[in-house]
Amino acid sequence: MQKEALAELLKKDLIIGYVYGSDGEHQEFYFEKSPSGIASFIMLKKEHADKMILTDTLDRLVLDTYGEFINRCPDQKLLQEITKVLVPMQMGDKEPAEIPIVSVEEAQAFWSQENQQRAWLYCRIDAPEDTHGALKGQKKELMDYAEQMSFEVVGESEDLGNGQDFDRTGLTEVLKAAGEGKMDVLLVKKLDRLGRDTAKTLEFIRGLEQLGIELYSPLEGIIKLEQSPHLSLQ
Numbered sequence: 203m204q205k206e207a208l209a210e211l212l213k214k215d216l217i218i219g220y221v222y223g224s225d226g227e228h229q230e231f232y233f234e235k236s237p238s239g240i241a242s243f244i245m246l247k248k249e250h251a252d253k254m255i256l257t258d259t260l261d262r263l264v265l266d267t268y269g270e271f272i273n274r275c276p277d278q279k280l281l282q283e284i285t286k287v288l289v290p291m292q293m294g295d296k297e298p299a300e301i302p303i304v305s306v307e308e309a310q311a312f313w314s315q316e317n318q319q320r321a322w323l324y325c326r327i328d329a330p331e332d333t334h335g336a337l338k339g340q341k342k343e344l345m346d347y348a349e350q351m352s353f354e355v356v357g358e359s360e361d362l363g364n365g366q367d368f369d370r371t372g373l374t375e376v377l378k379a380a381g382e383g384k385m386d387v388l389l390v391k392k393l394d395r396l397g398r399d400t401a402k403t404l405e406f407i408r409g410l411e412q413l414g415i416e417l418y419s420p421l422e423g424i425i426k427l428e429q430s431p432h433l434s435l436q
Contacts, residue, residue: 203304208312211302217264218306220255221247221413230306235264235282242298244270319386321353321418322374325360326395332362344389347420356384365398368406373397380413387416393425 203211215235222228229250233243244254248270257262265275265284270292275281290296324396325340332338337360348355357379359372373396379385388410390396397403407427410417417425 203302203308205312207302208304208308211304212309212312216259217243218257218259218261219243219247219303220257221251222253222255223250224252228239231303232306232309233301233303237280238287238299239301240264240284241288241291241304242301244272244288245298246301247304265381315354317351318354320356320384321348321387321389322376322379323348323355323358323389324372325358325372325391326365326372327362329367330362340391340395343391343420348389348420351418353387353389365394365396368399368402373399373406377409380410380415382415385415386414387418389418389420392419392421393417398429 216232217235217240219231220228221231231243233239237399240256243256244267247254251267253269254267254373256266258264263274263276265281266273272281272288273350275284291298296381317339323344325337325344327336327340329336341358341360345355346373346388359375361370363370376388380388393403396406404427407417407425411427419425
């Protein structure tokens, strides 16, 4: 299912359908709650079902079946509405609708991705040239940390040279991406990778916090102004 269609489906009032085979194994699905949707789901899954259990998202029973035939449905009004649609399908007078159905695994993967924080990596070394591959080492360390923290890496930038100067290409890229809302967190190896001018570094972090962006370091954890009002960059 396309991401946009999946997002729309998961916003709706949903039914969870548990489809049990004759071997006792079962599959779980989400679909939109409606009498016609429930009837169509039963008919679309009947070939693979010894029984089905349908619940709402609070795990309250909607109905259960033996194959395609309803066994229990506590809501009698809903049962009548489903039956009006289901019986013509069972008699072959009407085809089930091709309703959007998604597996629980696919839905959970989507929700996990939606909740995943986007990370930007920033690396810097003081030397004018990276003769020993230090930038590559920093990047690998940050990539490993992002994976450990379940961050989605969406971009990266780097700089060579003096940390006193904040007019750097890589840092400018960070500010541009932050202003455009492309990241949720910024990852640096250590706080002094941002720079060695304390006042400018504090101002930079304050700007990130105002944009709702968190600063993380694999060596120092999450870095907040309220936790470290007197930062040492020595």
